[in-house]
Amino acid sequence: MSTVAAVGYIIAFSLFVLGLMGLTGPRTAVRGNWIAAAGMAVAIVSTLLLPGMGEWWLIVLGLVLGAAVGVPAARRVKMTAMPQMVALFNGVGGGAVALIAWAEFRDTAGYLGLPLYVAVASLFAAIIGSVSFWGSLIAFGKLQGWLPSRPVTIGVLHRPITIVALAASAGYAIAVMAGATSGWLVVGVLVSAAFFGVLMVLPIGGADMPVVISMLNAATGLSAAAMGLALDNTALIVAGMLVGASGSILTNLMAKAMNRSLVSILAGGFGATAVSAQAHGDDRPVRSTSASDAAIQLAYANRVVVVPGYGMAVAQAQHAVREMADLLRGKGVEVSYAVHPVAGRMPGHMNVLLAEADVPYEALKDLDESNALLPQADVALVIGANDVVNPSARTDPGSPIYGMPVLDVVSSKSVIVLKRSMGAGFAGINNALFTDPRTSMLFGDAKSSVSDVVGELKNL
Numbered sequence: 001m002s003t004v005a006a007v008g009y010i011i012a013f014s015l016f017v018l019g020l021m022g023l024t025g026p027r028t029a030v031r032g033n034w035i036a037a038a039g040m041a042v043a044i045v046s047t048l049l050l051p052g053m054g055e056w057w058l059i060v061l062g063l064v065l066g067a068a069v070g071v072p073a074a075r076r077v078k079m080t081a082m083p084q085m086v087a088l089f090n091g092v093g094g095g096a097v098a099l100i101a102w103a104e105f106r107d108t109a110g111y112l113g114l115p116l117y118v119a120v121a122s123l124f125a126a127i128i129g130s131v132s133f134w135g136s137l138i139a140f141g142k143l144q145g146w147l148p149s150r151p152v153t154i155g156v157l158h159r160p161i162t163i164v165a166l167a168a169s170a171g172y173a174i175a176v177m178a179g180a181t182s183g184w185l186v187v188g189v190l191v192s193a194a195f196f197g198v199l200m201v202l203p204i205g206g207a208d209m210p211v212v213i214s215m216l217n218a219a220t221g222l223s224a225a226a227m228g229l230a231l232d233n234t235a236l237i238v239a240g241m242l243v244g245a246s247g248s249i250l251t252n253l254m255a256k257a258m259n260r261s262l263v264s265i266l267a268g269g270f271g272a273t274a275v276s277a278q279a280h281g282d283d284r285p286v287r288s289t290s291a292s293d294a295a296i297q298l299a300y301a302n303r304v305v306v307v308p309g310y311g312m313a314v315a316q317a318q319h320a321v322r323e324m325a326d327l328l329r330g331k332g333v334e335v336s337y338a339v340h341p342v343a344g345r346m347p348g349h350m351n352v353l354l355a356e357a358d359v360p361y362e363a364l365k366d367l368d369e370s371n372a373l374l375p376q377a378d379v380a381l382v383i384g385a386n387d388v389v390n391p392s393a394r395t396d397p398g399s400p401i402y403g404m405p406v407l408d409v410v411s412s413k414s415v416i417v418l419k420r421s422m423g424a425g426f427a428g429i430n431n432a433l434f435t436d437p438r439t440s441m442l443f444g445d446a447k448s449s450v451s452d453v454v455g456e457l458k459n460l
Contacts, residue, residue, distance in 0.1 A: 006234075008046025013238050015039025020246060026355040043235045079353055080313045083345035084143035087213045091136025094220040097129035097227050098193075102186055104230060110181030122230035123173040126186065127193045128223035130169075132216050134197035139212050142201075143345060151203045158203060165195040200266065208265045210346050211254045215262065218247025250347060257341035257367070259403045286422065289440035291449060294416050295456030298324075301378035303334045305370065307407055308350045309343050311384015311419060315446035318357040321383065324450055325359070327457045336363050338370030338380075338407050340388035371408045380412035382433075384419065384446050390431045400429060415439040418449045 016039045022032015048059065070089075077085045101122045105111065111119040141147035154161070169192035172185045204212055221243025228236025255262050289297075298304055306325065312318060325335040337359065343350045351364060365373060374380060382389055385407075392399040393406040409415050415438050422434060422441075433439055442449050 002049075002051055005046040005049045008042050008049070009234050009238075012039045012043035012046060012235060015042065016239060016242055020242065026351060026361050040239075043239065047233070047235060079316075079349075079356070080310075081144075082352075083210065083213060083349070084140045086346060087136045087139040087143060087209075087216070090213065090217045090220050091133045091140065094129040094132025094136065094216070094223055097220070097223040098126050098133060098190055100227055101126035101129065101230070102190065104227075105176070105186045106183065110176065110179075112181070116177065118230045119177045121226045123176060123186075123189060125223040125227035125230065126189050127169050127173065128219050128226070130190045130193035131197035131200070132219045132223060134194040135201040135212070135219075136216050138198055138201040139209055139216065143209055149205065149209075151205045153203045154199075158199065162196060162199040165192050165199060168192040169196060203267075204265065208258075210342055210344075211251060211258070211262070211265050213346060214247055214251040214254055218244050218251055221245070221247055254342055254347060257405060259405055286434055287437075287440045289416065289442050291442065291452035292456045294440070294442055295453045295460060297414065297416065298328055298333065298379055298381070298453070299331055299457060299460050301328075301333055303336075303373075303377045304328060304379045304381060305336055305338050305365075305374055305377040305409075305412065307338045307340075307370075307380060307382045307385050307389060307409055308354065309383060309385025309388065310345060310349075311386075311446050313344055313349060313353055314384065315448075317383065317447035317450050318353045318359070320447050320450040320454060322354070322357040322359050324454050324457065325363075327454060331457075331460075336365055336370075336373060338367075338374065338409075339364050340367055340370075340385070340407055343385060343388050367405060367407065371411075374408050375411040377412040378414065380409040380415045382409060382415060382417040382419075383450070386419075386431055387429065389433055390429065391436070392429070392432050396432070409433065410436055410438070413438070416442055418442050418444070418446050420445065 015035050019032045019034075019036025019039060022028040022035055024032075044063075047053070048056075053059075073085065104122050108114055108118075111122070138147065142149050169189050172188040172192060176185050176189070201212060221240045223240070225237050225240030225244060228234065228238075228240055251262065255265065258265075306321060308318075308321070312321065328335050337350075337354060339350045339354075341347070344353075351361075354364060355361065387401060387404075387406075389407050389409045390399075390401060391406070391408075391410045393401045393404040394408070396402055410433055415433065415436065417434060417439055419434075419441060420443065422430075434441060442453075
């Protein structure tokens with residue numbers, strides 16, 4: 001049976017890799033997801049075929065309970081809530097690894113008679129898994145609105161206490177590796193790591209949450225790989241390393257997209273203070289427009305660039321946006337979409353929403369393509385985006401987002417911004433674009449506003 005399990009693992013790993021390859025594009029993403037899920041099913045069955053596997057009823061009970069909770073939650077979640085669900089599910093994985101490490105300590109009477117690397121890998125997995133679980137819960141709370149999205153600290157003692165929590169977790173782990181067998185030491189490892197995870201994520205502003213989620217996802221994969229090493233389980237090692245590597249690459253790409261280092265993100269930043277336009281001496285009036293005026297401006301344009309953001313996701317306006325684009329194309333207007341890498345609250349958020357509305361993927365332009373195209377646009381239509389179109393990132397050295405690559409919508413001949421109000425974005429920073437002389441504001445719910453524009457276009 002061990003030979004059958006080994007063959008099953010090879011099949012599972014192949015399916016994991018094929019699944020990841022499928023996730024690189026929207027046309028193959030669904031298929032890739034199913035392939036990876038099939039690989040996980042093969043890995044589970046292969047593990048159950050290993051010699052000495054007992055208590056089948058507990059395993060089946062766990063599978064049933066997990067499916068009973070996970071399937072309905074995944075089917076009912078809205079796209080706007082997908083980032084926090086990703087954070088929650090990722091955290092559950094880290095928590096599972098931490099509990100497995102605790103169980104391994106108990107089952108081996110404190111790693112008695114086992115090689116040192118088993119204790120090292122298991123305790124490392126316990127620390128990282130606990131940090132990932134509790135950090136992901138804080139990220140979930142911030143995204144869900146249960147906790148303030150702004151940075152939260154306990155004052156000047158925050159960083160010293162955070163360091164103490166990490167040092168305590170490492171100290172307890174070293175004591176266990178040195179031969180101590182008290183179960184309370186492992187509890188100390190898990191609890192100290194939990195405090196570190198909470199204190200690490202609390203000071204991070206809401207605008208940085210996509211990067212944090214990706215980083216915690218990588219941490220969960222790393223903890224699973226370490227636990228696989230301790231248990232001599234090839235499936236855990238390979239699956240964990242795939243998750244850890246892909247999560248690390250994504251974290252690095254997202255940090256670069258914000259022109260920030262991971263260290264600066266973990267130190268807290270965006271959202272710490274709201275920077276007002278008045279503070280910079282900008283008291284220019286804001287121009288508002290109507291759906292009929294916006295429709296006329298769009299209909300007589302040669303090129304329109306749509307810039308989607310979180311406001312479009314909240315309003316579920318993607319289908320109305322696609323209908324508007326179809327009407328404009330019917331009038332001979334060239335329409336494309338400028339998608340910032342960190343638009344929304346998770347990587348690919350806008351891409352998934354627009355793909356759901358059957359927007360041609362060729363019409364979606366990345367940051368560099370968009371910034372080359374925007375100066376040629378007659379109208380840049382910003383739908384619910386804020387921080388990723390803020391010109392202060394280019395022009396104001398005093399802005400917290402100065403240096404962050406943004407979509408240069410201000411270079412377009414005219415800009416129409418669809419927004420509920422003049423409120424600051426997720427980073428808590430006011431946007432100088434809204435007071436630019438070329439900008440008109442169409443206030444209201446994005447879906448309603450776009451639907452009104454669609455109605456006016458049909459009458460032209």
